Amino acid sequence: MNRSIRSVKAMEILDSRGNPTLRVFVGLENGIMASASVPSGASTGENEAVELRDGDPRRYGGKGVLQAVNHVNMLIAPEVIGRDPICQAEIDRLMLELDGTPNKGRLGANAILGVSQAVARAAALNANLPLYAYLGGPGEFRLPMPMMNILNGGKHADNSVDFQEFMIMPLGAACFAEGLRYCAEVFHTLKNILKKKGYNTNVGDEGGFAPNLKSNEEACEVILEAIEAAGYRPGQDIALALDPAASSFFEAGTYNLSKSGQGKKSTDEMVALYEEWVRRYPIVSVEDGLAENDWPGFEKKTALLGDRLQIVGDDLYVTNPHYIRRGIAEKASNAVLIKLNQIGSVTETIEAIQLCRQAGWAFVISHRSGETEDTFLADFAVAMGGGQIKTGSVCRSERIAKYNRLLEIEAELGQVALFQNPFGKQ
Ligand SMILES: C=C(OP(=O)(O)O)C(=O)O
Numbered sequence: 079m080n081r082s083i084r085s086v087k088a089m090e091i092l093d094s095r096g097n098p099t100l101r102v103f104v105g106l107e108n109g110i111m112a113s114a115s116v117p118s119g120a121s122t123g124e125n126e127a128v129e130l131r132d133g134d135p136r137r138y139g140g141k142g143v144l145q146a147v148n149h150v151n152m153l154i155a156p157e158v159i160g161r162d163p164i165c166q167a168e169i170d171r172l173m174l175e176l177d178g179t180p181n182k183g184r185l186g187a188n189a190i191l192g193v194s195q196a197v198a199r200a201a202a203l204n205a206n207l208p209l210y211a212y213l214g215g216p217g218e219f220r221l222p223m224p225m226m227n228i229l230n231g232g233k234h235a236d237n238s239v240d241f242q243e244f245m246i247m248p249l250g251a252a253c254f255a256e257g258l259r260y261c262a263e264v265f266h267t268l269k270n271i272l273k274k275k276g277y278n279t280n281v282g283d284e285g286g287f288a289p290n291l292k293s294n295e296e297a298c299e300v301i302l303e304a305i306e307a308a309g310y311r312p313g314q315d316i317a318l319a320l321d322p323a324a325s326s327f328f329e330a331g332t333y334n335l336s337k338s339g340q341g342k343k344s345t346d347e348m349v350a351l352y353e354e355w356v357r358r359y360p361i362v363s364v365e366d367g368l369a370e371n372d373w374p375g376f377e378k379k380t381a382l383l384g385d386r387l388q389i390v391g392d393d394l395y396v397t398n399p400h401y402i403r404r405g406i407a408e409k410a411s412n413a414v415l416i417k418l419n420q421i422g423s424v425t426e427t428i429e430a431i432q433l434c435r436q437a438g439w440a441f442v443i444s445h446r447s448g449e450t451e452d453t454f455l456a457d458f459a460v461a462m463g464g465g466q467i468k469t470g471s472v473c474r475s476e477r478i479a480k481y482n483r484l485l486e487i488e489a490e491l492g493q494v495a496l497f498q499n500p501f502g503k504q
């Protein structure tokens with residue numbers, strides 16, 4: 079049966095923050111129909127590919143995406159129709175050429191990524207394979223270790239915490255399902271502890287609690303208390319990971335911890351703070367501990383702590399092979415956060431991951447703070463085999479959808495499913 083692409087159509091839907099985003103449908107001549115939805119960040123890196131928004135204040139305060147929808151329907155569709163969906167790289171390259179800008183500013187990275195992901199899904203359905211098996215091949219059966227955000231601050235929450243994400247990693251769990259259970263139990267225990275201490279238990283954009291704590295340190299301490307109260311050993315069973323998202327509090331050359339009232343810090347003082355925290359708390363990973371343009375700071379931090387700590391670049395690299403190459407040459411970190419919509423196509427995201435593999439660097443597949451119910455990310459994490467995923471807490475359905483998909487994949491893989499501590503034995 080003819081599997082070539084018969085239709086490409088986009089529509090405007092809402093994401094988890096109630097902001098517009100795209101859903102793209104790709105139909106094949108043989109009747110197969112696939113769709114994919116595009117996420118959206120809040121603490122965005124300045125070099126991310128362009129998320130095209132209409133800017134018309136009469137619709138969603140200017141955040142509408144009808145232009146991007148129109149670009150899919152009127153400009154991309156005529157070029158992609160008739161092509162073979164298994165030619166992912168060719169279709170992605172074609173869209174880049176059609177866009178013609180270095181940052182996808184004409185068509186919009188949201189338009190291009192929606193098509194790119196829907197094409198991958200259509201090809202997987204056509205091959206009668208689950209998406210993870212189509213993208214990863216028969217040798218990929220590693221489930222990712224959750225890096226679960228359970229306490230929010232920064233731009234993701236209206237509270238007194240400067241650092242954006244305090245996460246837990248169930249390093250001692252024997253399988254993904256068990257790891258997810260560890261995390262869910264700690265999440266519920268944390269809620270009770272926060273309540274008892276008189277804090278609110280509202281949640282931030284990714285579903286972590288957003289209490290008005292007295293300091294950033296208190297966030298680590300209350301989570302450690304929850305890990306122990308839930309019956310786990312901090313560091314062995316469950317470790318901590320942070321994403322301060324430091325670009326969001328970097329002002330005029332200093333790190334301004336204004337939400338907590340802890341004052342301004344220089345790069346050296348921030349590095350010293352992380353060194354102290356790594357000694358005090360069982361922290362295994364810090365993402366964006368410094369701002370996106372603080373390359374010398376990242377180098378210093380990696381030289382000092384890189385043998386003990388996973389140092390992840392998110393805003394620093396924006397999933398862009400160009401910046402990842404620079405990071406590898408300058409030893410600016412030892413890991414990369416991977417977000418499909420920062421670069422804007424499946425092929426370029428895989429290229430970014432290839433660079434990490436070649437350098438012996440770790441990579442963490444990540445959601446955005448604005449998500450949809452799409453579970454592409456879960457399959458993608460298994461297919462890429464990096465063994466780590468960041469996809470929020472367990473009280474928001476758009477995040478749980480990814481966890482539930484990973485549970486399905488683990489069950490489907492059965493005996494061959496692999497779940498490993500990415501940092502070796504604790
Ligand atoms: C997921 C993140 O947040 P956002 O999507 O807002 O960039 C992050 O910074 O890692």
Ligand SMILES: [Mg+2]
Nearest residue numbers: 321323366392
């Ligand atoms: Mg980040």
